[in-house]
Amino acid sequence: MTDSPTRPTPRPAGAAEAPAVMEARLTALLVTGALLAGALLQVWVPPGALTLVVASGIAGAVVLAVALLTPGRLRATIAGFRFTSTLLVALAVFAIVGTLVLQGKPAEFYRLRYGAAAPVILGLHLDDVFHGLPFAGLMALFGAAVIASAAQRWPLRARNAGFFLCHLGLVTSLGGAAASAALSIRGRIDLHAGGETATHVRVTKAGMGTGGAAPLGFDLRLDRFDLVNYETEYRVGYYRQELVRDEHGTHRQWKLAASFDPDLERHLLPGGDTFRLKEIWPDFTLQDQVAPVAAGGQPALQATLEGQTRWLLPGERLATPDGRAAVVFGWERPAAPPGALTAFLVSGAERKVVVHTADGESEVPLAEGLALAGGAVRLGALVPQAQRTQVPATASAEWKRPVVRLEAVRDGTAAEKVMAADRPEALFLDADHALVFERRDGEVKAFLSTVTATRGDESLRTVVAVNEPVTFAGWTLYQVNYNPQDPSYSGLEAVHDPGVAWVFAGFALISLGVAYMFYVEPRLKARRRAQPGVPTSPAQAA
Numbered sequence: 001m002t003d004s005p006t007r008p009t010p011r012p013a014g015a016a017e018a019p020a021v022m023e024a025r026l027t028a029l030l031v032t033g034a035l036l037a038g039a040l041l042q043v044w045v046p047p048g049a050l051t052l053v054v055a056s057g058i059a060g061a062v063v064l065a066v067a068l069l070t071p072g073r074l075r076a077t078i079a080g081f082r083f084t085s086t087l088l089v090a091l092a093v094f095a096i097v098g099t100l101v102l103q104g105k106p107a108e109f110y111r112l113r114y115g116a117a118a119p120v121i122l123g124l125h126l127d128d129v130f131h132g133l134p135f136a137g138l139m140a141l142f143g144a145a146v147i148a149s150a151a152q153r154w155p156l157r158a159r160n161a162g163f164f165l166c167h168l169g170l171v172t173s174l175g176g177a178a179a180s181a182a183l184s185i186r187g188r189i190d191l192h193a194g195g196e197t198a199t200h201v202r203v204t205k206a207g208m209g210t211g212g213a214a215p216l217g218f219d220l221r222l223d224r225f226d227l228v229n230y231e232t233e234y235r236v237g238y239y240r241q242e243l244v245r246d247e248h249g250t251h252r253q254w255k256l257a258a259s260f261d262p263d264l265e266r267h268l269l270p271g272g273d274t275f276r277l278k279e280i281w282p283d284f285t286l287q288d289q290v291a292p293v294a295a296g297g298q299p300a301l302q303a304t305l306e307g308q309t310r311w312l313l314p315g316e317r318l319a320t321p322d323g324r325a326a327v328v329f330g331w332e333r334p335a336a337p338p339g340a341l342t343a344f345l346v347s348g349a350e351r352k353v354v355v356h357t358a359d360g361e362s363e364v365p366l367a368e369g370l371a372l373a374g375g376a377v378r379l380g381a382l383v384p385q386a387q388r389t390q391v392p393a394t395a396s397a398e399w400k401r402p403v404v405r406l407e408a409v410r411d412g413t414a415a416e417k418v419m420a421a422d423r424p425e426a427l428f429l430d431a432d433h434a435l436v437f438e439r440r441d442g443e444v445k446a447f448l449s450t451v452t453a454t455r456g457d458e459s460l461r462t463v464v465a466v467n468e469p470v471t472f473a474g475w476t477l478y479q480v481n482y483n484p485q486d487p488s489y490s491g492l493e494a495v496h497d498p499g500v501a502w503v504f505a506g507f508a509l510i511s512l513g514v515a516y517m518f519y520v521e522p523r524l525k526a527r528r529r530a531q532p533g534v535p536t537s538p539a540q541a542a
Contacts, residue, residue: 019073022073022077023073023076023077023080023082023083024082026073026074026077026083027077027082027083027086028086030063030077030078030083030141031086031087031090031138031141034059034134034137034138034140034141035090035134035137035138037133037137038055038132038133038134038135038136038137039124039133039134041133042125042132042133042134045133046125047125047128047129047131047132047133048128048131049131049181049182049184050182051131051132051133051136052130052131052132052135052136052139052178052181053178053181053182055133055136055137055140056136056137056139056140056143056178057140057178058140059136059137059140059141060139060140060141060143060144063078063140063141063144064078064143064144064147064148067144067148068148068151075148075152076152078141078144078145078148078149079145079148079149079151079152083141083145084142084145084149087138087141087142087145090138091138091142094129094130094134094135094138097126097129098129098130101114101121101126101127101129102127103127103128103129103130104127104128105127107122107127110122110127112245113245115245131181139174142174143171143174146167146170146171146174147167147171149167150163150164150167158524159521159524159525159528160521161513161516161520161521162513162514162515162516162517162518162520162521163513163517164513165509165510165512165513165516166509166510166513166514166517167513168506168509168513169505169506169507169508169509169510169511169512169513170506170510171506172502172503172505172506172509173502173503173505173506173507173510174506175499175502175506176499176500176501176502176503176504176505176506177499177503178499179498179499179502180497180498180499180500180503181499183497183498183499184206184495184496184497184498184499185201185203185205185206185214185494185495185496186203186204186205186206186493186494186495186496187201187202187203187204187205187206187213187214187493187494188201188202188204188480188491188492188493188494189201189202189220189477189491189492189493189494190202190489190490190491190492191220191221191222191449191451191489191490191492192222192486192488192489192490193222193223193224193225193488193489193490194222194488195221195222195223196221196222197219197220197221198216198219198220198221199215199216199218199219199220200213200214200215200216201213201214201216201475201494214496216473216475216494217455217473217474217475218453218454218455218472218473218475219453219454219455220451220452220453220477220492221451221452221453221454222449222450222451222490223450223451223452223461224449224450225447225448225449225450225482225487225488225489225490226447226448226450227444227446227447227448227482227487228444228445228446228447228448229441229443229444229445230440230441230443230444230445231441232399232439232440232441233439233440233441234262234399234402234421234437234438234439234440235259235260235261235262235437235438235440236259236260236261236262236267236275236277236404236406236435236436236437236438237256237258237259237435237436237437237438238256238257238258238259238260238269238270238433238434238435239254239255239256239257239426239433239434239435239436240254240255240257240432240433240434241253241254241255241431241432241433242255252432254434257270258270262277262280262402262404262437263277263280264276264277264278264280269429269433271433273408273409273410273411273429273433274408274409275406275407275408275409275435276406276407277404277405277406277407278405278406278407278416279392279404279405280402280403280404280405281392281393281394281402281403281404282394282396282397282398282399282400282402283394283395283396283397283398283399283400283401283402284392284393284394284395284401284402284403284420285392285393285394285395285401286390286391286392286393287390287391287392287393288310288311288388288389288390289311289388289389289390289391290302290311290383290386290387290388290389291386291387291389292383292385292386293385293386293387294385295385296385296387297383297385297386297387298313298314298385298386298387298388299313299314299329299331299348299382299383299384299385299386300312300313300382300383300386300388301329301346301348301379301380301381301382301383302379302380302381302382303318303327303329303346303377303378303379303380304377304378304379304380305318305319305320305325305326305327305376305377306320306325306376309380311386311388312327312328312329312346313329313388314329314330314331314348315329315330315334316328316329317329317334317337319337319340323337323339323340324339324340324341324342325340325341325342325343325344325373325376325377326340326342326343326344327343327344327346327377327379328343328344328345328346329346329348330345330346330347330348331347331348331349332347332349332350333345333347333350333354334346334347336356340356341357341358342355342356342357342373343355343356343357344356344372344373344377346366346379347366348366348382348384351365351366351382352364352365352366353365353366353370353372353379355372366379366382367379368380368381368382392418401420401421401422402420402421402437402439403418403419403420403421404418404419404437405417405418405419406418406419406427406435406437408427408429408435410429410430415427419436419437420437421437421438421439422439424436424437424438424439444482446465446466447465447466447479447482447490448463448464448465448479449463449464449465449479449490449492450462450463451463451464451470451477451492453470453472453473455472455473458473460472464477464478464479464492465479466479466480474496474498475494475495475496476494476495476496476497477492477493477494478492478493478494478495479491479492480492480493
């Protein structure tokens with residue numbers, strides 16, 4: 001007689017969900033408790049780098065000790081994925097707040113910029129959100145979660161080395177960030193070219209102190225300071241009026257919203273309006289234009305002298321800049337102008353040219369295209385009855401005196417205006433929006449400090465430029481300022497950050513651990529499964 005198979009006892013509905021429910025409750029309790037406790041204690045403990053480091057270190061140690069030493073779900077909850085995910089979401093919210101609210105500004109700045117919201121920002125210390133106790137509480141929980149997760153997988157083996165490398169990298173980066181917050185020094189160095197030397201930095205921000213001066217540990221000399229300017233350029237600027245609040249109150253101010261290259265393309269403006277340059281004269285001048293008429297006009301002659309071309313009416317002349325040569329036109333023979341060494345006297349009625357010089361006179365028949373003085377003088381068409389007008393033209397292709405004809409279309413209505421860069425005028429789209437054709441020169445492209453740093457027998461001569469810092473003896477030097485009225489002055493920022501190397505070392509360990517988990521651990525597990533006698537499933541192991 002065989003025994004009847006044993007039927008499994010039915011599990012009460014929801015029993016499998018109890019650990020998950022408990023984990024969710026503990027997660028919510030820990031995260032909410034850290035935020036509320038931090039916000040309450042922050043009434044007495046102001047934010048700061050030292051506050052962040054000490055509070056997160058103490059709180060993290062306490063939470064980790066309680067989790068490891070007490071029975072129950074606390075340790076599994078802290079080491080679980082749900083807890084870490086919730087922490088990351090909370091940290092992301094802090095990052096968003098810290099981005100939307102500018103950090104570390106004077107109280108008056110927040111009153112002017114944020115208005116009625118300023119008391120809330122200052123009261124909750126949202127002006128220094130990353131150094132406050134609520135953020136320290138989240139960092140404490142995150143550090144405890146990293147260590148608890150690693151403790152669950154102990155001991156270290158080849159098959160889980162990638163996991164431990166990643167967690168070691170996280171701990172290293174957190175430690176480096178703590179060192180940076182507590183020990184870093186940021187300050188200013190003001191130097192003048194010509195041999196002035198600095199040995200200290202004027203501290204503007206320090207982890208464990210404020211103000212004062214800190215020794216550099218080396219001598220820094222400014223050998224030369226150079227300004228590099230952009231070449232002169234011409235742009236179409238789109239300006240709009242904005243409401244500005246400052247120490248003088250609230251007022252409207254024109255600000256540049258966008259700028260465009262001067263070309264013949266149609267450009268789209270914010271809001272859907274458009275504009276284009278219908279004509280561009282890089283080297284603007286007014287050029288004579290003659291049109292024949294049936295009656296009522298005057299005779300006109302086209303003449304060119306040393307590259308200058310004009311239409312001359314009777315009694316007018318075209319002369320060289322020094323006045324020594326001139327072309328004079330008249331219907332009857334004109335007189336030679338005083339002071340001209342060589343005069344070309346053109347008579348329209350006689351159709352001839354008298355070349356007058358100090359040695360005498362000679363006559364040449366007038367003909368269209370006549371060239372005299374080796375081609376320096378050319379005579380064009382003679383129009384007996386003409387009307388002369390002046391039209392815009394360009395004297396050369398060089399951008400010397402640029403003028404444009406700008407057309408803007410707003411709400412389907414077109415408006416145009418001739419605009420000169422040397423005399424900027426606005427084409428108003430409405431009361432708060434305008435287009436201006438303007439010249440921009442003197443704008444600084446870069447400022448360069450040639451410095452020499454000396455420490456004992458070690459010396460370094462290099463150039464510090466914007467976005468090109470220099471590191472020496474543990475300090476990083478940045479080019480941050482200059483004085484247009486004092487071409488010998490250079491303002492440098494000096495930063496000493498002992499934790500940044502550890503932060504990057506942590507990133508390297510994390511990258512190495514991820515690579516190990518993806519490319520090494522699968523091969524080790526496959527090799528282990530292929531070995532005889534090694535169980536390949538939990539059932540076989542049983």
